[in-house]
Amino acid sequence: MKILVINGSPKGKYSITLQTCNYLKKLHPQHEWDTLFAGQQIRSIEKELTEWMAGDRQTLCPTLQRVQEADLLLFSYPVYTCLVPAQLHRFIELLKLSGVDLRGHCATQLCTSRHFYDVTALRFMEDNAADLGLRMLDPLSADMEDLQKPVGQLQARQWWQLIEWKMAGMPAVQPSQKRVIIVADLAPDDEELAQKISSFRALLPYETELFNIRDFKFTSGCICCFNCSKGGKCSMPDGFDTYLREQIQLKHDSIVYAFRIKDHSMGSLFKLYDDRQFCNGHRTVTHGMPQAYIVAGDLSREENLRTLLISKGEIGGNYLAGIMTDQASLEVGAKQLVWALETRYTKPSTFYGVGGMKIFRDLIWHMRGLMRADHKYFREHELYDFPQKEWKASLFTYLIGFMMSNKKVRRMMGNRISEGMIAPYQKVIDEARPE
Ligand SMILES: Cc1cc2nc3c(=O)[nH]c(=O)nc-3n(C[C@H](O)[C@H](O)[C@H](O)COP(=O)(O)O)c2cc1C
Known part of the structure; x- marks a missing residue:
């Protein structure tokens, strides 16, 4: 090239x-x-x-x-x-x-x-x-x-x-054994969405499972009782917390969501499903699992919904393989999902993920007395990345600050400050070997 x-x-x-x-x-x-x-x-x-x-x-x-x-x-x-x-x-x-x-x-x-x-x-x-x-x-x-x-x-x-x-035109990748679940809000008369789901399943070289959230007997939506804050146990008697963990999250390598756009969202039933995931608190329990969306309806008019779908993956640490609305995007999305699963693709989070996690980090730290399960998870996963812990790096900025504020030193240093800034990167480049 x-x-x-x-x-x-x-x-x-x-x-x-x-x-x-x-x-x-x-x-x-x-x-x-x-x-x-x-x-x-x-x-x-x-x-x-x-x-x-x-x-x-x-x-x-x-x-x-x-x-x-x-x-x-x-x-x-x-x-x-x-x-x-x-x-x-x-x-x-x-x-x-x-x-x-x-x-x-x-x-x-x-x-x-x-x-x-x-x-x-x-x-x-x-x-x-x-x-x-x-x-x-x-x-x-x-x-x-x-x-x-x-x-x-x-x-x-x-x-x-x-x-x-x-x-190279996205050539087929050798598939291994992966498990993909499609979590759908599928109405009995929604032939278009049903067709999209089956096309997508046919495109994947894996066994797929379909879970229609309409089949689950939810007692109600989340009522914010905080029963889950200590050990993750939901107070609702319908067993959704166990089902979510054991049948959806732990058993699969990827979760794909399928829905019809309703009221500028995934619909109230999917909203209930999402709210009930509060039993996992702010723990990014599906971190690293790629995800995708199969959508029926005109997404081109739904900028807010699109932003929401992108942000969810960013905050959860899930690579978004596709937001698929037609046959062409289903084909690309399926290929990208296979690629992500087989290469264990990860990418850095953007503002949505980084910003969101900083707010959560501060929130959990502040409420650690109550949100004990989250606090434990954040500690174990080293998510308390407060900048004041990085005192060496802070000290270094004082040194640079001194050099930059002093005209004489700045003149003496010339390009050496810029060279110093890229020196650690240069070391990485020097040590890199052709793949
Ligand atoms: C004028 C100016 C504006 C910047 N604005 C942003 C910003 O909006 N968001 C951000 O995250 N970083 C911002 N930065 C930081 C730069 O994006 C960052 O230092 C970058 O890595 C520099 O890359 P470069 O060395 O290739 O120029 C800004 C830096 C400068 C000098």
Whole structure:
């Protein structure tokens, strides 16, 4: 593949995001990698494209030629104030103005940030890629320190594997024995949803089970009695807590939900099912299990519902293999679910997951006297990641702060501060070996 990394960071070669691209480049030397410093060199690119647009446009200018010749455009950028840096924004603006034909070309995006509104930046790129006719593949939104950690390195490698698989046309993956359950709110006369469920089951190379929540005799919805807060035992006599754990969560590798859109949601019965999951408190008990949704109804008009479906997976640590509304999306979703199950795909959470878990973390800590089962789980799973525990890293920022605030020291240091910032990433790259 010819890959053009469009580096949108104004920091140029000192970009932290670019280090992940460099890491992938080191692991995959079989590809042809090229980097366009769009963020740092936006003024000269602007001049080049403006002059080209004013000319006869017989042949493409060098920058547009690099863009058009690439098999894959890899937008690499930091999240800046909930979007992308202005320089990258300008580059996209220029691409659109130039009228360069990128229809059908493939692109993907890799960003780093602290996950504060990374979701809006990702969506901004997706929407603009769609304007350009680009086929946008899955993004990687990493924390700026992720590459320094083994799990972050694994997620970068897994993401790249996914991109290569997609670029190769998503060939069939050798299936092992996995168990998938479809939890549905299926009315007896809903032939459309029934048809979608059976198509999906036929597409999967696994045995699947169907659980229609209409068949379960719920006593009532959650009444917030907090009986479950100590040991997870629900006070309702219908046995749903045991059924949920033993028949749905523990027995399966993936849960797929199927529903018809009602009142801009999954319907009141699914809401009852979700509320009753409060017997698991704020414990992410299905963490790592990929999930998907089969939907009947017009989802294109339901932005809030779509956000909700995405957020649920993000908070629970579940890879969302697809929100499937028609035959084409069922086929893609089934392939992606198999891929995720067989490769044990994990990805970093976005703002929805990271932000949500920080709120839960503080809430559980505050209410640990009452929410004992949650408190135990958070302690055992090291989810109390309060920043004040990282005193060494905090101390380091004081050192950097001192150097940055002192003009003389800053002048003396020159580029060494930027070099120091990327040094731990450089070490990871140096130690990486081609896969
Ligand atoms: C102007 C500016 C705005 C930023 N805005 C955000 C933000 O909205 N959300 C976030 O999580 N991080 C934000 N950051 C942090 C950067 O996204 C983060 O440091 C990133 O990893 C830098 O990548 P780079 O070294 O490739 O430029 C901001 C940084 C700057 C300088």
